[in-house]
Amino acid sequence: MGVYYTKKCTTLFEKVGFSRKYMAIEVCPQDQEIVFLNTNTRVALDDITKMTWEANLKLKMILSPQDKVCVKFEEPNDLRAFLGDLNLDIPVEWDTDGGICPGRYAARGSVRSSERASDLLGSIMDTMRSKRRNSKSYSFDRSSRGSLAAGSAATF
Numbered sequence: 001m002g003v004y005y006t007k008k009c010t011t012l013f014e015k016v017g018f019s020r021k022y023m024a025i026e027v028c029p030q031d032q033e034i035v036f037l038n039t040n041t042r043v044a045l046d047d048i049t050k051m052t053w054e055a056n057l058k059l060k061m062i063l064s065p066q067d068k069v070c071v072k073f074e075e076p077n078d079l080r081a082f083l084g085d086l087n088l089d090i091p092v093e094w095d096t097d098g099g100i101c102p103g104r105y106a107a108r109g110s111v112r113s114s115e116r117a118s119d120l121l122g123s124i125m126d127t128m129r130s131k132r133r134n135s136k137s138y139s140f141d142r143s144s145r146g147s148l149a150a151g152s153a154a155t156f
Contacts (some may be wrong), residue, residue: 002085003024003026003027004026004027004082005022005074007020008016008071024037036069049107051103052102052103052105057078
């Protein structure tokens, strides 16, 4: 059992850091529920259909199609302890720098095949974008492309 203090990340101002609102989340493993102490809302652990966490310590929980929670933890150990307190057998991996690796959890039987396909395509696109960002980009100055002289222009 533990109480975790996190930053809310639901509005644009909260995501970029202009506005700070904190949320206290209590994990009650004996009752198999989590309690959002700000609103005194109780959610059964079985109601969590999907969770994703990122390297920047953001955790997104989908409790129902209408209920989504996005919070950010202060330390990697806090996020790991929170996921461990849920008792859902969630594997959490660490990178070589001591940070937490991005991961996902989906309750068994709750994910449709179309959701799995969209998750797979999303992860492929994320990988492609990160590889593109890491690759050497081309410059668009005239020295690298050559100058267009009157005789070198192609005719159609």
